[in-house]
Amino acid sequence: MNRSSLDFDNIVGVKKGPWTPEEDLILFAYVQEHGPGNWRSVPANSGLMRCSKSCRLRWTNYLRPGIKRGNFTEQEDKVIVHLQALLGNRWAAIASYLPERTDNDIKNHWNTNLKKSKRPREAEGGEGRGQWERCLQTDLHKAKKALCEALAMEATAVAPQDHSGRGSSTSDADASASPSPSPAAEKGVCPEVEWGSGICQLKPTPIILFESWLFDDSLDGVEMS
């Protein structure tokens, strides 16, 4: 254990709050050179007066190549709503099926836009609710089936992450964007990102499996927004 790097996060004077373009540049350059991961050493080696967590978060949610910000499409909304119904508030797991989106972005989008509209007339407990429940039941079966298929398929190729619990096995740019072959990649974490010559590439994910059933007519009666 590197004692100096360990203590770095606890120093008085560690900067907090919004990142400046200069800090972004430093972090980006550092990760370009060394690859993501080993966040503990980032502040000490890069000169950033930020804690490791902050660096990781900034990279994951903002600087990481391949991420899309804002303007969620209707299809993405549907994916999020369905996966949220299936997985609950496991945003990292949900994000693994939307490789261009971060868990934080999805979480924010859910809380600000989708949460209100996902269960129409739920509060009334009337027919709207019944319709939603029936619809959800149907799709849960579909979802589970698709997940099983995905898991079975990925077992021989690139398996999706373990959705059964928290921790390092769940996907995140950190885990997936390690220099190849990362432990996460070996475990089949999705989205998988490969680092080569400083270029990161997103690989296809089992989202394709979902698209076949997420976007059929099963939800036509359900308001999305």
Added chain:
DNA sequence: AATTCAGTCAACCGCAGCCTT
């Protein structure tokens, strides 16, 4: 034009699980 309110989003905090020793 000024003030208030609501919505959005970036970032922080604490906890839990995994890994290493």
Added chain:
DNA sequence: AAAGGCTGCGGTTGACTGAAT
């Protein structure tokens, strides 16, 4: 097998922005 450290996740907060009054 146990303990300590590290990483990742989800919840929450606070700053900022635009709309409404």
